[in-house]
Amino acid sequence: MPVRDQLAAAIDRLMGSARNDLADLVAIPSVADPRQYPPEECRRAAEWVRDAFAELGFTGLRLAETSDGSLAVLGERPGPEGAPTVLLYSHYDVQPPLDEAAWTSPPFTLTERDGRWYGRGAADCKGNIVAHLTALRALRELGEEPRVGLKLVVEGSEEQGTGGLEDYVRSHPEELRADAVLVCDAGNAAAGVPTATVSLRxxxxxxxxxxxxxxxxxxxxxxxxxxxxxxxxxxxxxxxxxxxxxxxxxxxxxDGVWAGLAYPADRFRADARLLDGVEVLGEGEIADRVWARxxxxxxxxxxxxxxxxxxxxxxxxxxxxxxxxxxxxxxxxxxxxxxxxxxxxxxxxxxxxxxxxxxxAAFRAATDGPAYAALGAAMRDAFGQDLALQGLGGSIPLCSTLAELYPRAEIVLMGVEEPRCLIHAPDESVDPDELSRIALAEALFLLRYQG
Structure with missing residues (x-):
């Protein structure tokens, strides 16, 4: 059986564990705002992440306090001599639930409904942490080792935008230096459509x-x-x-113009949940308005x-x-x-x-290197179609910091957060099929990337 199929079967077997992990994480209200939730909840989430990756052979795992008081989980896992290094990124802090009465099920209880898993952080970004774990566990189950060295950073204040990790990286630039960075805090243009985000406002x-x-x-x-x-x-x-x-x-x-993947107006209306008769704002293509202006x-x-x-x-x-x-x-x-x-x-x-x-700062990725080539092949095998490139109207300031400090590194934004996830809104959810496919793509990438 091809390795791709073996990995897919292993990930299918691991999805029960993935759901349990996500339930554990969602149950921790790790909102990085002490005015709303106790800081101890963020520490609990950081310790959970540290312990989970310790079981997968990461060493030097530590909770590093950053300038805004948040804790970043850091660790590494050496690869073969001379192999490239891949940095795995995610964040464990979440948005506040807003109006809890607007949720169909409790925001901090993972709830399965209509084939999706609901809960605050189920997609953004605890689902991506679980995707990292599932990819690495599948490789371990098959006795396969990533052909790369790994570094890990999972931050604790991304949603607040207070810059703790960016300050830490500038003060400790060698700790996160890598040849490729998988920033798993993004997602696909639609469920089942493999997508890398190459532009951030x-x-x-x-x-x-x-x-x-x-x-x-x-x-x-x-x-x-x-x-x-x-x-x-x-x-x-x-x-x-x-x-x-x-x-x-x-x-x-x-008056910016987006040159990549189009964003059809009818899909935007559905994704943004516009009420009947309400107009879409601005002029020009939808992609221009949300990614280039x-x-x-x-x-x-x-x-x-x-x-x-x-x-x-x-x-x-x-x-x-x-x-x-x-x-x-x-x-x-x-x-x-x-x-x-x-x-x-x-x-x-x-x-x-x-x-x-x-x-x-805004960010734009270079996409002509070996990491994107390996990712394209991995996504094609995981999803059955070619990788699409899109912009994202949101912001991840860390990407600009990494691009500035490591200009030769390839930075890839990917993940489980397709539009139906409703990140930052009531009834946030994740499609478990997306989680499994992203985990498969990541596992294949770690086997194939040569640097």
């Missing part, structure tokens, strides 16, 4: 606070002449989109809730803004442009306080 954050009055005042007595801070904020935010909904930040180019999102607003609000003019309001930027746009310059835009459009002399948040 960068991200900058800004919080803008508006102050107009010393305190609330009666809306009947003073409304009409007293400046309303919430209305001022609404007017400011409205300038960040044009009539078609495209992002319009002064000084930012917004900037996008401004209002992540949150501080203002009185509807229930409990009073008949008063609001003295203060605030909004947290996230600006995604395509490759070729400097992140710091984009943040400067956003701040300048907000200051310019503020109405009525209201006072602005602008807090600059995190900054992450």
């Amino acid at each position: 960068g991200v900058v954050e800004v919080t803008v606070r508006v102050a107009a009055l010393a305190s609330e005042v009666h809306s009947g007595q003073f409304g009409g002449a007293a400046p309303d801070a919430l209305v001022a904020l609404i007017r400011i935010l409205a300038t960040l989109r044009d009539d078609k909904g495209a992002t319009t930040v002064d000084g930012l180019v917004a 900037p996008a401004l999102t209002v992540l949150g607003i501080d203002c009185p809730p509807v229930v409990g609000s009073a008949a008063a003019v609001q003295p203060r309001a605030a909004a947290r803004l996230s600006l995604r930027i395509p490759p070729g746009t400097d992140a710091s310059a984009a943040q400067d442009a956003l701040v300048a835009h907000l200051e310019r459009v503020a109405p009525w002399g209201v006072r602005l306080e602008i807090e600059r948040g995190s900054v992450g």
Whole structure:
């Protein structure tokens, strides 16, 4: 029986263990925000990951504290003399569950439904940790050894964007140096379609606070002449989109064109779960809008809730803004442009306080090296069709840091996170068939990559 078929059979036998592992991990509410969940939960997840990889021959496993207080799991597994090194990446922290009442099943209990496994982190990114483990266990079961040296890093604050691992890598550049990096925090264009992500938008954050009055005042007595801070904020935010909904930040180019895999409009509507009759924003191809152009999102607003609000003019309001930027746009310059835009459009002399948040550079991969050739063959054997290349509107700042520190390394973004996973949303899930196919592709890659 060919090795490919032997590995596929071994992974089928291991899927029960994979489900148990994922259930254990999902049960740990490892949200890296001490304002919401105890930091001990992240430590528990880190220790689980460390112990799981220790069983697979990784040595020097340790929990390294990073600049933001998070713990990164690091380890290595030497390969044959002169063999290339592959770095395996993932992260164990997760997004908060948001409105738990919106979940069909409890967010921190892995639940099987309609052939999928539901739970916070089931795909992003604990499913990818389990895919790494399953690939390595299948190789071990067959007595096959990866033809490469392995390094491991599983970080604990990726979802917060606080840069702990990026700082650590810059201070310890030799620890993660590798010839190829499998960044398993992405996924396929659709279930069953083998895909590598070769472009990531960068991200900058800004919080803008508006102050107009010393305190609330009666809306009947003073409304009409007293400046309303919430209305001022609404007017400011409205300038960040044009009539078609495209992002319009002064000084930012917004006409990029994506040259790779297309993103059909009907599939985008389904993936994004648009309601009937609601328009898709912007102009041009969908791939241009989500992979090659900037996008401004209002992540949150501080203002009185509807229930409990009073008949008063609001003295203060605030909004947290996230600006995604395509490759070729400097992140710091984009943040400067956003701040300048907000200051310019503020109405009525209201006072602005602008807090600059995190900054992450965009990323574009080179795809003409031996790692991509080996991955293409492995994906073809695992999925039965050729590898597709796509962009991703999201951001993984670590990729830009690795590309800067290790310019000769090939960086591959792959994983289990196809659109139906609904990552960052209620009812996040993973398709176990995707997990098994990604594990098979990774196992084949580790056997075939020559560097």
